[in-house]
Amino acid sequence: MYKILRKKELVPNIYQMDIEAKRVAKSALPGQFVIVKVDERGERVPLTICDYDREEGSVSIVFQTLGASTKKLAEKEAGEEIRDFVGPLGNPSEVVTEEAEKLKEHRIVFIAGGVGTAPVYPQVKMLKEKGIKVDVIIGTKSKHTLILEKEFREVAENLYICTDDGSYGYHGLVTEKLKELLDDGEKNYDLCVAIGPMIMMKFVSRLTKEYQLKTIVSLNPIMVDGTGMCGACRVTVGDEVKFACVDGPEFDGHLIQFDEAMRRQSMYKSQEGKKTIEKEQ
Ligand code: NAD
Ligand code: FES
Secondary structure (H helix, E strand, C coil): EEEEEEEEEEEEEEEEEEEHHHHHHHCCCCCCCEEEECCCCCCCCCEEEEEECCCCCCCEEEEECCHHHHHHHHHHCCCCCCCCCEEEEECCCHHHHHCHHHHCCCCCEEEHHHHHHHHHHHHHHHHHCCCCEEEEEEECCHHHHCHHHHHHHHHCCEEEEEEECCCCHHHHHHHHHHHHHHHCCCCCCCCCECCCHHHHHHHHHHHHHCCCEEEEEECCCCCCCCCCCCCCEEECCEEEEEEEHHCEEEEEEECCHHHHHHHHHHHHHHHCHHHHHHHHH
């Protein structure tokens, strides 16, 4: 059993929980994920690690209440326990494991979308600790759904906040802001890392391909075992079939077959959810 040390509602329906999980905290690195099971009969929910404290032996997760399992998780309070907290799973992020000297040659831009903003934070924080300056573009529906702004202001060289409704920062999608920066020419980025909804990663990758800007995306498809055995997280990368849980979660955004990945994700959604995805594609 794993104790919930702290629980905070960052904005309505998006929660941060710090979980006591000493073994996970000891070896966790940015980019990796955990699979959480609230109770004996609960579903397995994959969640990207958002932070960790090796001394305290805790790992932070951020999640949105979307289905029954995340709602159940959100109902738990600090001091209570959850059944399973398996990890760290997947490979650590390519950029944070790269040597600092090599990274200094890069001009990196991170694109963080919605709840996907949370897993971007430990990567940018670790790069800052290595002395690497990076720009961050956050996209969110409105001012009221924006998370971790204060934390990002402390670690990003330049922070661009975009809202879909124009209630704060730049009025528009992350792709529009990124295009502006790329056209501006001053930035000369040579690496882009995008984490957020699949549709955002698809369009960021489509844009950066035009600019020949190397792009890494972090996929969070449906996962069951998280160990490469069940095939639930299958994704086509170039002409190869990969499993996000063991081969990823990071992949070259220019090689992912996003439409297929989105179709697979929607297999578990309601008819209504499927129609929205088909419309967006
Ligand atoms: P959202 O719908 O608020 O989108 C976030 C931003 O993405 C928007 O503000 C916009 O700038 C950009 N965006 C959206 N559609 C776009 C398009 N068609 N073209 C260009 N840009 C676009 O995000 P949300 O509701 O917080 O998203 C939740 C989703 O994020 C869930 O599906 C969840 O699975 C996913 N998620 C992914 C990760 C990951 O590791 N990849 C982590 C957490 C959550
Ligand atoms: Fe089963 Fe990846 S979750 S193979």
